[in-house]
Amino acid sequence: MWLRKCLESHSLCAISTHSNPPLPARVLDLGSRSGTEQGIRLVNGLNRHGPYVTLSHAWGRSRVITTTASTIQQRRDGISLSELSQTFRDAVTVARKLLVRYLWIDSLCIIQDSAEDWSIEAAKMGQYYSNSLLTISAVSAPGGDHGIFCSRNPHVLNPCPALVSFPKSEDFYVDSEAEREADSAATLDVLTGFIHPVFAWDPSEETHGYLRHRPPLWQRAWVMQERVLPPRLLMFSDTQMSWLCRSDHASECVPEGGAGGKHLSPEEKELQNALLALKKYYCDPLPDNLDGNSYPETLLSSATGNRISLSSSDIGTSSELEKLHNAWYDLVTEYTKCGLTVKSDIFPAISGIASTLQRAIAGEQFVAGLWRSDLARGLLWSAVDSTKSMPDLREYRAPSWSWASLPGPCVFTVRQILWQDVVAHLQIVNVVLKTDPRNRFGQVDIGSTLTAVGPLKKAYPARSEDLADCAKALSPEFRGSENLFDLEVGVPIGWYIADNQDRDNLTQIWCVPILSYGSSEDDLHWYCLAMVEISRGIEHPLFMRVGMAWITKPQWFEETPEKPYSVL
Numbered sequence: 001m002w003l004r005k006c007l008e009s010h011s012l013c014a015i016s017t018h019s020n021p022p023l024p025a026r027v028l029d030l031g032s033r034s035g036t037e038q039g040i041r042l043v044n045g046l047n048r049h050g051p052y053v054t055l056s057h058a059w060g061r062s063r064v065i066t067t068t069a070s071t072i073q074q075r076r077d078g079i080s081l082s083e084l085s086q087t088f089r090d091a092v093t094v095a096r097k098l099l100v101r102y103l104w105i106d107s108l109c110i111i112q113d114s115a116e117d118w119s120i121e122a123a124k125m126g127q128y129y130s131n132s133l134l135t136i137s138a139v140s141a142p143g144g145d146h147g148i149f150c151s152r153n154p155h156v157l158n159p160c161p162a163l164v165s166f167p168k169s170e171d172f173y174v175d176s177e178a179e180r181e182a183d184s185a186a187t188l189d190v191l192t193g194f195i196h197p198v199f200a201w202d203p204s205e206e207t208h209g210y211l212r213h214r215p216p217l218w219q220r221a222w223v224m225q226e227r228v229l230p231p232r233l234l235m236f237s238d239t240q241m242s243w244l245c246r247s248d249h250a251s252e253c254v255p256e257g258g259a260g261g262k263h264l265s266p267e268e269k270e271l272q273n274a275l276l277a278l279k280k281y282y283c284d285p286l287p288d289n290l291d292g293n294s295y296p297e298t299l300l301s302s303a304t305g306n307r308i309s310l311s312s313s314d315i316g317t318s319s320e321l322e323k324l325h326n327a328w329y330d331l332v333t334e335y336t337k338c339g340l341t342v343k344s345d346i347f348p349a350i351s352g353i354a355s356t357l358q359r360a361i362a363g364e365q366f367v368a369g370l371w372r373s374d375l376a377r378g379l380l381w382s383a384v385d386s387t388k389s390m391p392d393l394r395e396y397r398a399p400s401w402s403w404a405s406l407p408g409p410c411v412f413t414v415r416q417i418l419w420q421d422v423v424a425h426l427q428i429v430n431v432v433l434k435t436d437p438r439n440r441f442g443q444v445d446i447g448s449t450l451t452a453v454g455p456l457k458k459a460y461p462a463r464s465e466d467l468a469d470c471a472k473a474l475s476p477e478f479r480g481s482e483n484l485f486d487l488e489v490g491v492p493i494g495w496y497i498a499d500n501q502d503r504d505n506l507t508q509i510w511c512v513p514i515l516s517y518g519s520s521e522d523d524l525h526w527y528c529l530a531m532v533e534i535s536r537g538i539e540h541p542l543f544m545r546v547g548m549a550w551i552t553k554p555q556w557f558e559e560t561p562e563k564p565y566s567v568l
Contacts, residue, residue: 006247010245016245025045039078053104054105054129054135055105062144064143066112067109068111069111079108087146130356137223139237140216160195162193163191164190203237215238220338221339221340343395347443376424390408398444423517424514425454450567456541460509461508482552493552512565525554
């Protein structure tokens with residue numbers, strides 16, 4: 001019912017639906033529409049087109065069936081239902097009930113022991129989910145053994161259809177019995193609807209907030225793009241089945257539906273607007289019955305050719321480009337709360353969204369989880385309390401200036417700045433990224449650097465237990481809360497915010513201004529990168545980021561010469 005309604009009447013969703021999408025490189029062929037008892041085979045999808053569905057699931061601790069270099073021929077010869085986990089069997093049942101022949105499941109359609117195939121396919125996952133007819137989401141399944149379906153009480157969930165009749169007359173109060181009889185014989189207005197016995201809690205809606213409160217699927221970092229990119233989600237939780245598309249949100253409790261995107265966050269909606277505009281220019285022509293007001297006006301009106309041309313703008317404006325960057329920062333904040341089994345998957349797991357946005361924004365470049373045109377704002381991330389108590393990652397996965405170098409959640413300072421008079425001071429010379437050529441949005445290797453020019457100046461952090469001694473030794477300007485000092489002149493200058501516990505006991509850091517704000521030159525505050533020097537380098541010094549600094553002395557950088565520097 002929901003799929004038919006969406007395909008037939010949702011003009012906004014029509015943009016998200018490719019009329020004849022290319023199949024993924026490999027898909028599971030479930031047999032012809034009438035042959036529901038036929039076997040399942042892994043088939044080559046290259047140069048083939050047709051509707052298909054994807055499965056979003058949690059692997060869990062139980063062993064699930066996979067495709068490897070040694071088993072791929074077996075999968076091509078045929079897969080029996082008994083070989084599949086319960087979650088996979090249920091997904092096959094759903095796809096067949098929808099009369100969809102092809103199903104994409106990551107563990108079976110990617111060669112799991114081939115680094116080359118995994119890298120190539122990981123780069124395409126965004127397209128696979130975006131082009132699918134819908135994604136089946138096993139929301140409450142912690143692993144393959146759990147399955148998709150659940151038992152539920154229909155008396156709690158199922159609403160009762162209702163017809164409410166009332167006279168057409170505007171006067172509902174009649175004086176005599178004869179008049180009441182006459183009114184009852186008259187033609188009545190009828191209002192149709194549902195009486196809901198109770199609005200049952202649905203875990204599918206718990207997509208944000210504390211991780212422990214979310215269902216198993218929404219706790220996985222990989223699933224962020226599996227939730228944002230598909231045009232439709234058919235979600236199965238422990239309480240009910242529900243539906244989400246660009247235009248509607250429905251469930252067994254509320255089958256008639258309601259506002260689309262009910263439990264999408266604002267940043268997810270912002271990104272979906274960009275994806276809708278991108279679909280319009282890369283995929284099918286605009287449907288004849290489409291109301292142009294349904295689209296993000298600025299994105300569509302600024303399109304040139306087959307590219308959406310969004311230019312950079314001053315910080316503090318409400319441009320569409322800045323909205324997208326802000327949406328990305330908010331999305332990353334939520335993403336870093338989720339779990340990753342393999343820590344090096346930090347970029348591949350979100351590469352589908354990143355690659356889609358880069359195609360949408362002309363001239364933009366994705367650099368280690370940030371956007372080059374907005375690096376001045378993107379560099380100003382900081383660790384949340386839970387991350388600050390963690391040690392450094394014991395394996396490299398990103399340069400120190402990227403949020404992905406942290407072992408846990410982060411937040412972006414620019415999302416908390418309310419001032420409009422913000423000025424960027426970052427002068428980029430070059431950004432060198434060492435990435436896999438098969439997936440430029442995937443894993444970043446050691447040696448990736450950011451080179452810029454700016455005034456570098458030493459500062460001296462103090463631990464909280466040492467602040468009392470600082471109050472005695474330094475000038476009366478010390479208010480007792482600052483923890484960053486200029487010992488050359490003996491004054492407090494602001495605050496040092498360490499990225500984590502391994503960087504909290506430093507006694508000397510280097511500061512370089514990234515942003516400043518203030519109503520006048522005498523009221524300037526500086527947001528800075530806090531770094532430690534690694535080596536002098538051949539041409540200029542090499543640094544590693546260790547945190548952020550907030551400098552409250554307006555003229556502190558005034559006489560400091562600008563020099564080139566690189567951050568590893």
